[in-house]
Amino acid sequence: MKNKNTYLMFVLFLSTLLTLPAFAAELKNEKARQERNRLVITYDLEGKEREAEVNLTLTVEGKTYKASELHVEGDVGKVKTGRGKKISWNILQDFPRGLRAGVDWELATTGDAFTDSATGMEMIFVKGGCYQMGDTFGDGDADEKPVHDVCVNDFYMGKYEVTVGQFRKFVNDTGYRTEAEKGDGCFVWTGSKWDKQRDKNWRNPGFSQQDNHPVACVSWNDASAFGEWQSRKSGKSYRLPTEAEWEYAARSGGRSEKYSGGSDVDAVAWYGSNSGSKTHPVGQKRPNRLGLYDMSGNVWEWCSDWYGEKYYSQSPRDNPDGPSSGLYRVLRSGSWFNEPRGVRATFRFRYGPENRIGDGGFRLAASAQ
Numbered sequence: 001m002k003n004k005n006t007y008l009m010f011v012l013f014l015s016t017l018l019t020l021p022a023f024a025a026e027l028k029n030e031k032a033r034q035e036r037n038r039l040v041i042t043y044d045l046e047g048k049e050r051e052a053e054v055n056l057t058l059t060v061e062g063k064t065y066k067a068s069e070l071h072v073e074g075d076v077g078k079v080k081t082g083r084g085k086k087i088s089w090n091i092l093q094d095f096p097r098g099l100r101a102g103v104d105w106e107l108a109t110t111g112d113a114f115t116d117s118a119t120g121m122e123m124i125f126v127k128g129g130c131y132q133m134g135d136t137f138g139d140g141d142a143d144e145k146p147v148h149d150v151c152v153n154d155f156y157m158g159k160y161e162v163t164v165g166q167f168r169k170f171v172n173d174t175g176y177r178t179e180a181e182k183g184d185g186c187f188v189w190t191g192s193k194w195d196k197q198r199d200k201n202w203r204n205p206g207f208s209q210q211d212n213h214p215v216a217c218v219s220w221n222d223a224s225a226f227g228e229w230q231s232r233k234s235g236k237s238y239r240l241p242t243e244a245e246w247e248y249a250a251r252s253g254g255r256s257e258k259y260s261g262g263s264d265v266d267a268v269a270w271y272g273s274n275s276g277s278k279t280h281p282v283g284q285k286r287p288n289r290l291g292l293y294d295m296s297g298n299v300w301e302w303c304s305d306w307y308g309e310k311y312y313s314q315s316p317r318d319n320p321d322g323p324s325s326g327l328y329r330v331l332r333s334g335s336w337f338n339e340p341r342g343v344r345a346t347f348r349f350r351y352g353p354e355n356r357i358g359d360g361g362f363r364l365a366a367s368a369q
Contacts, residue, residue, distance in 0.1 A: 063264060
């Protein structure tokens with residue numbers, strides 16, 4: 001639905017997109033209107049929780065802004081549940097000459113999240129649903145086709161990629177040695193080629209890192225061992241996400257998003273043209289509409305599935321978890337090394353489960369039941 005309003009020589013188009021997947025706290029009756037030079041959005045916030053995080057994003061002339069970047073006030077951020085919530089954006093304070101292009105606005109809530117006691121890892125609840133998995137834009141690779149219907153159950157997804165600091169807690173607690181440390185190192189980028197170097201591992205992936213950077217140089221086996229440890233420490237059941245869960249979450253609940261969070265790759269991803277050939281602290285780029293960060297770029301993320309080049313033509317509809325066996329495991333998200341094509345939300349990569357590379361990391365998931 002679009003509403004056309006004219007004021008002070010500018011034309012403002014207001015449009016809401018598809019309803020977001022519902023969380024424990026749900027947004028309802030979202031409406032927008034123009035009052036003089038302000039965009040006013042009203043909504044109800046319903047659910048079992050006393051309050052929830054409400055996020056507003058506005059896309060103006062192809063650029064996406066968080067509410068904190070504009071002159072927005074009202075019921076955004078931490079909001080108590082109830083009816084008659086109101087947000088107001090003073091358009092002319094941010095765009096003194098007015099707007100002649102379309103404005104897309106979206107509200108999202110990330111209620112029902114929790115923080116793991118062992119590592120401080122923040123987990124975001126993702127309401128399950130059905131979506132069209134695969135190359136919905138028509139410019140992907142053969143293994144992203146055919147586009148097919150997939151449904152996933154409710155689950156939790158790590159808000160950020162697993163960090164160096166979190167991985168260090170695991171190593172310090174268990175004495176675990178990664179496959180790079182026990183073996184012949186990790187592939188690192190020299191500036192001209194990927195070269196396996198014996199002294200490179202998660203402690204030294206070929207560039208400087210701090211504890212808030214995503215861990216790299218970890219194999220699928222290392223990532224699985226971390227998840228098993230965190231499960232034992234916390235009493236919750238953590239795991240790597242399935243490929244279907246990963247794409248559903250990356251695309252903000254199965255939306256048609258080229259990159260995780262929208263079409264502006266520089267706003268949402270650390271990739272080959274802006275990364276400086278290294279990782280960056282998690283959470284610096286804009287999140288997607290579920291509040292998940294870095295699901296395009298920064299580091300590749302392991303999924304639980306075995307890789308199947310033609311699996312999409314055989315995939316079951318409900319909760320697919322990949323082929324029963326294979327040679328390679330699935331990686332998603334792209335990394336600081338890739339160009340935009342490689343950080344698309346539907347792009348698929350594969351690697352042996354024992355292999356490790358300087359742009360490869362992971363994030364954890366957990367079933368909601």
